[in-house]
Amino acid sequence: MKPMIPSLLLLALGSAQAAPIAMEDQSQLKVPGSHAPAMFTPPSETDLPDNAFGKMVREGHALFVDTRRLMPEAVGNGMNCSNCHLDQGRLAYSAPLWGAYPMYPAYRKKNDKVNTFAERIQGCFQFSMNGTPPAADSPQMTALSVYAYWLSTQAPTGVETPGRGYPEVAPPAGGYDFKRGEQVYGEQCAICHGDQGQGQKVAGEYVMPPLWGRDSYNWGAGMHRINTAASFIKHNMPLGRPGSLSDQQAWDVAAWINRHERPQDPRLVEGSIEKTRLKFHANDGVNLYGQKVDGVLIGQGTGG
DSSP: OOOOOOHHHHHHHOOSSOOOOOOOOOGGGSOOTTSOOOSOOOOOGGGOOSSHHHHHHHHHHHHHHSHHHHOTTTOOSSOOGGGTSHHHHTOTTSOOHHHHGGGOSEEETTTTEEEOHHHHHHHIIIIISOSOOOOTTSHHHHHHHHHHHHHTTTOOTTSOOTTOSOOOOOOOTTOOOHHHHHHHIIIIIHHHHOTTSOOEEETTEEEEOOSSSTTSOOTTSGGGSHHHHHHHHHHHOSTTOTTOSOHHHHHHHHHHHTTSOOSOOTTOBTTBHHHHIIIIITTSSSOOTTOEETTEETTOOOOO
C-alpha cells in the first residue's frame, strides 16, 4: 500500500493532474457513545481488488473528496461531496453512502418523482454544490456510483440501516434564537469556517467549506433547512467533538447560519421569491426562505 498523504496537503498542492488521494483513517470523527453503534461497517481500502473495478472505486473516491478541483465544470461553489458526508462518505449519522445507495430507486417529494441513485447525486450537484449536474451516464457519475456501491458491499437493500442520514433533533420547546446562535458560532465554528462564514483556503483551495455567501450551498439545498442543519451539526460538529453541543445550541447556530444569504434557488419561479417560497419552501421543513428577518427579506441570493 502506498504511504498515506494528508488530504489537506493534496488540496494545497493544487496540481492540474489529479493526485492519488489516500483513504486515511479519520476515526476521531466517529459518533460518541451516546449512539448505539451502526450495524453496518463498510469495506476498507485493503479489500479493493487490483483490477478495473478497484481502479474505478478509487476514481470515484477521488471525485468524492476532491470534487471541486476535479470537476470544476460541475461544481459552482467551494464544496466537495465529503463536506456533508464525512469520513469520505463512511461515517454513520453523517449521511453515509452505504446507507443511501441501497435505498434507491426511491420517490422524492423534492422533485415529485422516483429517483435513481444517479439522479439523487445530480440533485446534490445542482443544489448543495450550486453547479451543473453531470450526465447520468458520464464517467464521473459512473465512478461516484461505483464508489457508493462498493461502500455498500453486503449492506441490506431497501432497509433503513442504523446510522443512515442525519438523526433528527427535535426542535427546542422555546424555538431557536439568532443571538444565541451567533454566540455559539463565534465560540465553536468560526475557528474553522471563518467569522463571516467564508471558510478557509490553502493555496487557493478550500480546506474548510464556506457556510454562507456565494461559495456555499444554495437556497435549494437540503442544508438550508434549519432542522436539517441542526441535525448535521448536533451529530457531527464541531469537527472531532460531535455531540458536544446541546440540541438548543445546534438549532440556534443552524438558524444563525441559515439566516445569511447564499446563491439563489435554481428553481426560482418567474423571478419571484414569493412564488418560489410557496412552491418549494412553504412545506419544506423549517427554513427562512422568503421571510423577513429584522426587516430584511431572506432569499434574495448572492448573485454571480
